[in-house]
Every structure is written in structure tokens, then in C-alpha cells.
Amino acid sequence: MGKPVDVIQSVRLDDENDTLILLDQTVLPNEKNFLHLKELKDIWDAIYHLKVRGAPAIGIAAAYGVYLGTKQSNAETYDDLYNDFKKAKEFLASSRPTAVNLFWALDRMEARFQKEEDKSVKEVISALKEEAEKIRAEDEEVCESIGQHALSLLKSGWGILTHCNAGTIATAKYGTALAPIYLGQEKGYDFKVYADETRPLLQGARLTAWELKEAGVDVTLICDNMASIVMKEGKIQAVLVGCDRVAANGDAANKIGTSGVAILAKHYNIPFYVCAPLSTVDLACKTGDDIHIELRPSEEITSKWYEKPMAPEDVQTYNPAFDVTDNELITGIITENGIAYAPFSENLPKMFKK
Numbered sequence: 448m449g450k451p452v453d454v455i456q457s458v459r460l461d462d463e464n465d466t467l468i469l470l471d472q473t474v475l476p477n478e479k480n481f482l483h484l485k486e487l488k489d490i491w492d493a494i495y496h497l498k499v500r501g502a503p504a505i506g507i508a509a510a511y512g513v514y515l516g517t518k519q520s521n522a523e524t525y526d527d528l529y530n531d532f533k534k535a536k537e538f539l540a541s542s543r544p545t546a547v548n549l550f551w552a553l554d555r556m557e558a559r560f561q562k563e564e565d566k567s568v569k570e571v572i573s574a575l576k577e578e579a580e581k582i583r584a585e586d587e588e589v590c591e592s593i594g595q596h597a598l599s600l601l602k603s604g605w606g607i608l609t610h611c612n613a614g615t616i617a618t619a620k621y622g623t624a625l626a627p628i629y630l631g632q633e634k635g636y637d638f639k640v641y642a643d644e645t646r647p648l649l650q651g652a653r654l655t656a657w658e659l660k661e662a663g664v665d666v667t668l669i670c671d672n673m674a675s676i677v678m679k680e681g682k683i684q685a686v687l688v689g690c691d692r693v694a695a696n697g698d699a700a701n702k703i704g705t706s707g708v709a710i711l712a713k714h715y716n717i718p719f720y721v722c723a724p725l726s727t728v729d730l731a732c733k734t735g736d737d738i739h740i741e742l743r744p745s746e747e748i749t750s751k752w753y754e755k756p757m758a759p760e761d762v763q764t765y766n767p768a769f770d771v772t773d774n775e776l777i778t779g780i781i782t783e784n785g786i787a788y789a790p791f792s793e794n795l796p797k798m799f800k801k
């Protein structure tokens with residue numbers, strides 16, 4: 448048996464001061480800095496600038512955000528409070544478009560608001576707090592279940608490739624794609640994880656390599672363009688990635704570069720699994736073509752990581768933050784309720800019914 452993994456909590460509410468505490472993911476791995484936020488605009492900014500990032504963590508932050516924003520209202524009636532709630536919700540919903548967990552969490556907060564119709568302003572606000580706490584707590588359980596289902600597919604000693612960061616800091620605890628690694632480690636499994644650096648924002652290098660190393664997991668950092676060689680050399684037995692939105696047909700949007708990894712995995716006959724809580728599955732999106740892909744500023748490509756420009760001044764850029772992996776490249780979609788296999792349009796809805 449290995450030792451229980453002591454994972455960091457990257458998003459939580461400080462109950463005493465009613466403040467959202469976020470581990471600032473933009474300064475990792477150089478600084479471990481916790482932000483203490485109360486203001487709606489600061490929470491919006493934290494989501495937009497990826498201080499909090501990863502689909503489930505964004506959802507949790509938005510749930511706390513809409514609670515804290517509504518709490519600042521001066522409304523004295525349910526209806527006036529609802530108007531302020533809706534403004535806060537709409538504002539937070541404008542922060543990032545791709546991860547459906549953001550909208551899922553905000554809709555769930557609204558459903559809770561509506562359920563409290565006969566209650567006082569104070570009671571509604573306390574119900575919102577309770578709901579946000581529930582969303583966070585449930586995510587811990589969901590991630591653990593995903594980890595257990597995923598672990599049943601893996602063998603100790605395997606090499607696992609992952610892209611971006613779908614780890615503890617992208618969720619309430621354990622992560623999604625990294626959950627089986629942590630749970631396996633607790634059972635004494637010996638995985639060799641290969642982390643793609645994940646250009647342009649380096650979530651793989653700065654976050655995945657950091658959190659796995661902190662937890663004592665055997666992790667090797669590679670540049671994105673090295674995924675093919677490690678597969679060809681037989682170092683990878685499975686690919687595990689997280690996800691920002693799964694369409695009804697199983698097409699899955701995740702960090703830019705993921706679909707390229709899936710194409711390589713198919714070529715080398717390596718199973719490619721997408722780990723996705725059901726809060727990431729959006730049956731209202733028929734296919735990946737319906738998923739809104741976030742475009743981000745040029746500086747992330749041209750000047751972010753060096754003092755000197757990394758590209759000619761004013762060069763044209765194209766910086767999509769996500770891509771969609773076609774369902775036929777996906778071996779299975781691992782949810783908290785089990786593993787969905789093709790045909791996904793038939794099998795994904797069944798996951799909600801368990």
C-alpha cells in the first residue's frame with residue numbers, strides 16, 4: 448500500500464470571512480499564492496485570467512462567485528434579489544465560453560434560488576451558500592468515482608500520457624484524468640506519467656508536472672511535439688485527458704492540442720480515454736461543431752514567457768484555447784457513473800440514469 452495522497456485544495460470558501468480562496472494558478476510553480484476574493488469583478492477576472500482554471504474548478508468558483516455577488520445586494524424582497532442574482536450570473540457566465548461546468552453550476556445555483564421562493568432574503572442567501580458548498584463537496588466524490596472507474600482500466604507499471612492539467616487543482620480534489628494516478632498511488636501502483644507541456648499557457652509543465660511531483664508521482668515532462676516519439680518508443684500504454692465539454696455524440700472539447708494527441712494514439716493503437724464528470728457532458732450540444740471554442744489574446748503566443756518578443760511584431764496569430772476530439776478517436780468516456788463506450792449517442796445518456 449502507498450500512502451494517502453495529500454492533495455492541495457485550490458478552490459474553497461473561507462467560512463469565517465465569507466471569502467473565496469483560490470490558489471493562483473498563474474504563478475505556479477514559482478509561487479504558491481492564495482487569493483482571497485469577495486468582489487464579483489475579481490472573481491470574473493480570476494476565471495478569465497486562469498487564476499482558477501479547469502472545468503470543474505471554474506464551475507465551483509462561479510457558484511461561490513454568484514453567492515458572494517448576490518450577498519452584496521441591498522435588495523429587500525425576493526424579486527429584487529432575484530434581479531441582482533441574475534445580473535451576477537450573467538456577468539460570471541461571460542468570463543469563459545467553453546467549459547460547460549461554468550454554466551452548469553450557475554444554472555444549478557439559479558434552480559436553488561427558484562426553490563426558495565417563499566423565503567426571506569437572508570434565507571435565500573444562506574441557501575445559495577449551502578448550494579455552492581454542495582457543488583464543491585460533490586465534486587470531490589465525483590472525482591474519486593471517476594478515478595476508481597479509470598483505475599480499473601490501468602495496470603501498475605504503465606506509462607500514461609496526459610495533456611494540460613486535469614488534476615487536483617482543476618477540481619475540488621483528486622482531479623479527473625489524474626484521479627486514477629492518485630488513487631493508484633494510494634494502492635501502491637507504480638505509474639510513469641508523461642505530461643505534455645501544453646503550449647501556450649503551459650498547464651502541463653507548470654501545473655501537472657508540479658502537482659504530480661509534489662505528490663511523489665513519477666512524472667516526466669515532454670514538449671507537445673514529443674508525444675509521437677514517446678508513443679513510438681512504447682513508453683505509453685494509455686492516454687488520459689480531462690475535458691471541458693462533451694457533446695451528445697461523444698465529441699469532446701479539451702485543451703488545444705488534445706485532438707492531435709488522440710490522432711497519434713489511434714496511429715499507435717494506444718487507448719485514449721476522456722475523463723469527464725457528468726457536469727461536463729452537454730447533451731444539448733449535438734456534436735462538437737456546436738461547442739463554442741474560446742479564442743484568447745495573441746500575447747499568449749507571441750510574448751508571454753520571455754522578456755523579448757517570441758515572434759515578429761504585429762504578426763497575425765490564431766489562438767484557440769481548445770479543440771474538439773472526434774468521437775471515433777475516443778476509446779471511452781469515463782464518468783462518475785461508469786465508462787461510456789461507442790455508440791456514445793446511445794450510451795452517454797444512460798450514464799445520467801444510474
Ligand SMILES: CSC[C@@H](O)[C@@H](O)C(=O)COP(=O)(O)O
Pocket residue numbers: 497500501502503546610611612613614617618622623624650688689690691701702703768
Ligand atoms: C479537470 S479539468 C479538464 C479541462 O478543463 C482541462 O483539461 C482543460 O482543458 C483546462 O483548460 P484551461 O484553459 O486551463 O481552463
